[in-house]
Amino acid sequence: MNKSxxxxxxxxxxxxxxxxxxxxxxxNATPSKKKEEKLSDKDLRELMGTNRPTYARGRGGAYRQK
Incomplete structure (x- = not known):
């Protein structure tokens, strides 16, 4: 007999x-392990933008390198 x-x-x-x-x-049986990214001191400075030229606004609204 068939079920209802x-x-x-x-x-x-x-x-x-x-x-x-x-x-x-x-x-969730095997959690994946993420590898830590190891950055050198030079790479960190580049990411923070410390090695970039800095500009300032001068008279007339022109940008000039400091």
Whole structure:
């Protein structure tokens, strides 16, 4: 005899819940390790912009290098 639609829906929800749990466990079973980026002193200075030329506004709105 066939199950009623309500019973089929309950079975489907149970099965769906088990699939979601197994997928969640698989994803978090092995945490990925991120490699730390090691930057040299020169690279850090370049990122901060300390090696760039500096400009100032002069008379007439012109930019001039200091």
């Amino acid at each position: 639609l309500r019973d089929q829906l309950k079975d489907w929800k149970k099965q769906r819940a088990l699939e979601k749990q197994s997928k969640y466990k698989k994803k």
